[in-house]
Amino acid sequence: MMSAPIPVGISACLLGAPVRFDGWHKRFDFAVDQLAPYCHFQPVCPEMAVLLPVPRPALRLVNAGKQGIRLCASNGSGIDVTDEILAFSEQKMASLSDLCGFILCAKSPSCGMERVKVYGS
Numbered sequence: 162m163m164s165a166p167i168p169v170g171i172s173a174c175l176l177g178a179p180v181r182f183d184g185w186h187k188r189f190d191f192a193v194d195q196l197a198p199y200c201h202f203q204p205v206c207p208e209m210a211v212l213l214p215v216p217r218p219a220l221r222l223v224n225a226g227k228q229g230i231r232l233c234a235s236n237g238s239g240i241d242v243t244d245e246i247l248a249f250s251e252q253k254m255a256s257l258s259d260l261c262g263f264i265l266c267a268k269s270p271s272c273g274m275e276r277v278k279v280y281g282s
C-alpha cells in the first residue's frame with residue numbers, strides 16, 4: 162500500500178517555475194524527478210508573493226547598521242522589500258505548520274538559509 166505523500170515546502174523556482182528575477186527558474190532535478198512521486202510539494206516564492214514583477218532587479222542582503230539586515234535591490238534604486246517579505250513570512254508560516262520539511266534555494270537572499278552573502282558588512 163502506498164503511503165500518503167509527504168508534505169514538503171519548496172522554493173518555487175526549484176520546481177521549475179520561471180519566477181526568478183531574470184525570468185528563469187532553478188529546476189532542482191532531484192526534487193522534480195526523484196522526490197516528486199513521494200512528496201506533496203507546496204511551492205513558495207516570497208518575492209512573487211509580495212508582488213515583485215518578473216523580470217525584476219536582483220535583491221541582496223545589506224547590513225544597514227542600526228536598521229539591521231535589509232533586503233534591497235542590488236541596482237542602487239533604493240528599493241527595500243524587507244518589511245513586505247517579513248510580513249509575508251509571518252503570515253505564511255501559519256499555513257506551513259503541517260509540513261515535514263522544506264527545500265530552500267541555496268544562497269538566495271529571500272529563501273536561503275545559510276551561506277547568503279551580506280553586503281556592506
Ligand code: SF4
Nearest residue numbers: 173174206266269272
Ligand atoms: S524568492 Fe525564492 S522561490 Fe522566489 S525566485 Fe528567489 S529563490 Fe526562488
